[in-house]
Amino acid sequence: MKPDITTRLDIEKMVDLFYQKVIKDDQLNSFFAKTNWEKHLPKMYGFWNNAIFYSGGYTGDPLAKHKKLHEKQPLNKRLFDRWEELFFETVDELFEGPNANLAKQRAESIAMIMQMKIL
Numbered sequence: 460m461k462p463d464i465t466t467r468l469d470i471e472k473m474v475d476l477f478y479q480k481v482i483k484d485d486q487l488n489s490f491f492a493k494t495n496w497e498k499h500l501p502k503m504y505g506f507w508n509n510a511i512f513y514s515g516g517y518t519g520d521p522l523a524k525h526k527k528l529h530e531k532q533p534l535n536k537r538l539f540d541r542w543e544e545l546f547f548e549t550v551d552e553l554f555e556g557p558n559a560n561l562a563k564q565r566a567e568s569i570a571m572i573m574q575m576k577i578l
């Protein structure tokens with residue numbers, strides 16, 4: 460039995476492993492070629508901490524950011540599917556339980572909204 464996501468440290472573990480997968484992925488890695496990881500990772504810890512524990516601490520606008528990204532380097536359904544596949548794989552590799560399920564649900568619904576509004 461794997462543990463559930465219960466602390467911010469668990470979130471950090473999840474985000475770190477997810478981006479390790481993303482940067483090795485042929486379809487997704489080019490989007491992150493210029494990413495400043497020292498800034499991006501803490502931002503994502505805040506985002507997921509807020510999405511799962513309603514902690515506050517993230518005040519960005521992911522929809523606007525991905526809209527801009529899409530104008531520079533087009534996104535499509537296949538890329539979103541791959542993103543989701545790697546995210547689910549990451550969560551399942553590390554955790555199981557209600558918060559692990561919530562993380563996957565939140566990812567799925569945000570990805571769906573992004574695709575509806577951006578593509």
Ligand code: HEM
Nearest residue numbers: 490493494495499506519520521524538539542566569570
């Ligand atoms: C095809 C799918 C996706 C791609 C290629 C993608 C790519 C990116 C890139 C390139 C950035 C900017 C990184 C930087 O600062 O250099 C970013 C930021 C971010 N992404 Fe995504 N993303 C995808 C889907 C998603 C989804 C589904 C979510 C949420 C569930 C998400 C959440 C975020 C957040 C919260 C940020 C930070 C935005 C900010 O600056 O406040 N992304 N993404």
